[in-house]
Amino acid sequence: MNKLISIIMTLVLGVVTLVTVPAYAEEKVVRIGFPGATTSRPQSGLGWGYVQAKHLFDEEFKKDGWTIDYNYIAAAGPGVNEGLANNSLDFGFHGDLPVLAARSNGLKIKALGAVRGGTSHLLVPTNSHIKTIKDLKGKRVGVSVGTWTHALLLKVLQDNGMTIKDLKVINTSGTAFETSLATGDIEAGFGSLSLIRRGVAREIWSTVGKHVRYQNTNTFVVREEFLRKHPDIVKRLVKVFVKGFYQASLNKNETLKFNTRTGTALADLIEENAGQSIKYLTSPKLDGQVTKQYKDSLALFKENGLIRRNFDPEAELYDRSYLDAALKELKLENHWPDYDSNGNPIKK
Amino acid sequence: MKIHVFFSRLLGLLIPLFLVASWHYLSVHEVVPTTLLPLPSVLFDTWWDMQKSGELLLNMKMSLLRVGGGFLVGASVGFLLGTVMGVWKPVELYLYPVFNFFRQVPVVAWIPFLLIWLGIGEWFKIVFISCGAIIPMALKTFEGIRGVPTSYLEVVRAFEYGKFRMFRTVILPSALPSILTGLRISLSEAWMLVIGAELVAAGEGIGNVMIIARRLFQTDVVLVGVVVIAVTGFIMDKLLDLLETRFLGWRRIQNVQ
Amino acid sequence: MSSIANLPAVIRNRYHGFISFLFLLGLWSAASHYNLFSREYLPTPVAVVTAFIRLLSSGQLCISLGSSLLRIIAGFFVGTSLGFVFGAAMGVSQTMEKLFAPLFNALRQVPVIGWIPLIIVWCGIAETSKITFIAIGAFFPILISTFEGIRSVSPSYVDVARVFEYSRFKLLSTIVLPGALPGIVSGIRLSMGTSWLLVVWAEINTRSAAGIGDLLTRSSEGKKADVAFVCIIVIGIVACLINELFGQLETRLSSWRKSYR
Structure with a gap:
């Protein structure tokens, strides 16, 4: 009897190992994940939209058999983190909260460059009595928890001497957010211009024309393990990324046009990005603007209990070597200035 | 004998201990990233922090209130439904087929419909949980009443008991074991559904804690949530078990005799 | 009453239920006809039938149902085979039972x-996550029913x-397993039913593909x-079908067992 049992157990263990340890065949695939497009998702990353519309990555890697697998993650930044954690993604880009939360909880990633630009609007139903941010006190506010708009809400509340505890937070995003706003289950929340255009909501505040610290500053991240295994691929990828961002920086209207592919109307894109130079919006540099914003965010998140471990992003997160090498190789070292925390170019 | 029992208990601890030890080993040596599998000790600290800050209690209270409300409504309606179907033949004839169809539709399928009707607020959760709690309760009550031996009923009829008296003195006690089983299934169903409801649409609650933690990439909190809901479910089941023993004590004595 | 009695048995047995369903349908039609609720909340029966035909002809329903069923089959297969193996091992060997029972009992407490x-x-x-989830749900019913099925085999037979x-081997294959079979099959029925509702849960919470x-x-x-x-009606009908199918299997197997005795 014991023999039979041991045979059975060995078989089970064998099956379990086969199921749980997937065969790591050396596939030539680069898997990039980014926040997926849903109707109320604020657009972000103009340079990125250009790179993708032009299929620049695919062209670069086609010749030696690598394919690029684009994953639109509906769960946004937090979903990208999960993909990176469970090895279903190699690269990703997401805003300050998801990146910092991931690194703070020990996800092994490195930030290679910045993907700037992203606006959002604080919306209330058209017939709502809420007029200012202070009126939000005690209201049910829809928050896409863990995304950059969650962070944005914290910043805006802080400016008004409030904290998230003054609100009733309801975790929701995408179409569910829109529906709940219409039914009155949610009384406010960050969303896109399209909701205003369709008469669903009106805005009481928006990032448009505000200080850069309110805008979405994504970072382009890579899994450390992938970086170790394929430094050459990372190098080439970053080079294409920089080249694409350079091309995108040359003509604002052209770049905006390419970005309509995300489903946002051109007029909206023009309005949302008015008053901001395309050079700033396409700068991939991890400069003073990024580091200051991330440093402030880190403190704010710690204060609000969104992250539990403080860390130094310079030491643990940023890896500028690939970006610097690419800039040098493409002779673009002087194309983008470094921006300070106010988004102004630092004159050398 | 006692030593024997002790050792056989010890045997049961072997695998869990082995699993925890290998879990610890895997995390410490980062074979499995700690982001996916935090250290057992970290888990304990996290639990303690959540306990201390009152976050856990507040959310548990919310979930338990929802379960309480949904279970109370669901079990009462279920009991009534089961009783009328069990006692009146015509009701059974007409209602049972409909009930039988609807009980097979998984409650989860009603979510979108309930969301359209009730939004994502508190009503949705209570109604949803009640829907789930009604079914086992109604079914078990019905089965219990149906299972009352006809000989009992004949005897009672001979004594010309009134309908209500008959129900109270004969049918109900005889169906009680089945009804209590229904109560238990109902409660565990309600506990599962509250988690489900909170995952789908939440303000507060233990399911919501898990979802928020997931989005903030705090795997340890998610794991603590899993343990907490398991323990709570277990305690609730044990409480009903105690209730059952109390109510059915007479039965056991009877059996012994 | 006599007119009902003259009907064929198939209809006669379902006569009352049929009336109730018709009544419900009437109520529903009336409510939507007189606009008791807005269309957004309560569609007319005709709208539902039209939607059904539209979903069917566009292939959307078939694709959704098909992908859900594929997931179920994968998760069910993994879950039941593991559950059966562990249940059988624990049923046959007391040592195995002592080793694994506490672990599984603890894990089973998680809703x-x-x-x-x-x-x-x-x-x-x-x-992967959908299949894992279904597998977990399918694992426990079959584990318990296999274990109990084997333990219920009369010691006198053994x-x-x-x-x-x-x-x-002969003892296992001729006495223990056949004796435990009806229990195992009812476990399979439970597992299958659970899988069906869990696939819906999984798809609601992890939306990445059709279903x-x-x-x-x-x-x-x-x-x-x-x-x-x-969707609700389709999910209900599939659940009924699963129940019916495996219920038939169960009765057939237990009747076989009776005659065998």
Whole structure:
């Protein structure tokens, strides 16, 4: 009897190992994940939209058999983190909260460059009595928890001497957010211009024309393990990324046009990005603007209990070597200035 | 004998201990990233922090209130439904087929419909949980009443008991074991559904804690949530078990005799 | 009453239920006809039928149902085979029971839905996580029923077999497993039923691909009550079919067992 049992157990263990340890065949695939497009998702990353519309990555890697697998993650930044954690993604880009939360909880990633630009609007139903941010006190506010708009809400509340505890937070995003706003289950929340255009909501505040610290500053991240295994691929990828961002920086209207592919109307894109130079919006540099914003965010998140471990992003997160090498190789070292925390170019 | 029992208990601890030890080993040596599998000790600290800050209690209270409300409504309606179907033949004839169809539709399928009707607020959760709690309760009550031996009923009829008296003195006690089983299934169903409801649409609650933690990439909190809901479910089941023993004590004595 | 009695048995047995369903349908039609509720909340029966035909002809329903069923089959297969192996081992050997029972009893306390957030963190939101989730749900019913099925085999049978000096394998294959079979089959029925509702849960919480749960969520987000109704009815019918199918299997197997005795 014991023999039979041991045979059975060995078989089970064998099956379990086969199921749980997937065969790591050396596939030539680069898997990039980014926040997926849903109707109320604020657009972000103009340079990125250009790179993708032009299929620049695919062209670069086609010749030696690598394919690029684009994953639109509906769960946004937090979903990208999960993909990176469970090895279903190699690269990703997401805003300050998801990146910092991931690194703070020990996800092994490195930030290679910045993907700037992203606006959002604080919306209330058209017939709502809420007029200012202070009126939000005690209201049910829809928050896409863990995304950059969650962070944005914290910043805006802080400016008004409030904290998230003054609100009733309801975790929701995408179409569910829109529906709940219409039914009155949610009384406010960050969303896109399209909701205003369709008469669903009106805005009481928006990032448009505000200080850069309110805008979405994504970072382009890579899994450390992938970086170790394929430094050459990372190098080439970053080079294409920089080249694409350079091309995108040359003509604002052209770049905006390419970005309509995300489903946002051109007029909206023009309005949302008015008053901001395309050079700033396409700068991939991890400069003073990024580091200051991330440093402030880190403190704010710690204060609000969104992250539990403080860390130094310079030491643990940023890896500028690939970006610097690419800039040098493409002779673009002087194309983008470094921006300070106010988004102004630092004159050398 | 006692030593024997002790050792056989010890045997049961072997695998869990082995699993925890290998879990610890895997995390410490980062074979499995700690982001996916935090250290057992970290888990304990996290639990303690959540306990201390009152976050856990507040959310548990919310979930338990929802379960309480949904279970109370669901079990009462279920009991009534089961009783009328069990006692009146015509009701059974007409209602049972409909009930039988609807009980097979998984409650989860009603979510979108309930969301359209009730939004994502508190009503949705209570109604949803009640829907789930009604079914086992109604079914078990019905089965219990149906299972009352006809000989009992004949005897009672001979004594010309009134309908209500008959129900109270004969049918109900005889169906009680089945009804209590229904109560238990109902409660565990309600506990599962509250988690489900909170995952789908939440303000507060233990399911919501898990979802928020997931989005903030705090795997340890998610794991603590899993343990907490398991323990709570277990305690609730044990409480009903105690209730059952109390109510059915007479039965056991009877059996012994 | 006499007119009912003259009807064929198939109809006669279902006569009252049929009337109730007709009554419900009438109530529903009336409510939607007189606009008691807005169309957004309560579609007309005609709208539901139209939606059904539309979903059917566009292939959307078939694709959704098909992908959900594929997931179930995968998860069910993994879950039941593991559950059967562990259940059998624990049923046959007391040592195995002592080793594993506490572990599984502890894990069983987690309401299945509670695993969802953890599985998402571990496996993402693609197929793996859905299948894992279904497998967990399917595992426990079959584990318990196999274990109890084997334990319910009368010791006297085993004693008789011992007298005849059956080999272990022969004992297992001719006495223990056939004896436990009805229990195992009822476990399979339970597992299958659980899998069906869990696939809907999984799809609602991890939306990455087509499925009946995904269709359902979309319908509620788009406020399409007609599509939601179609989904609810389809899910209900499939659940009934599963129950019926495995119920038949169960009765057939236990009747075989009776005659065998």
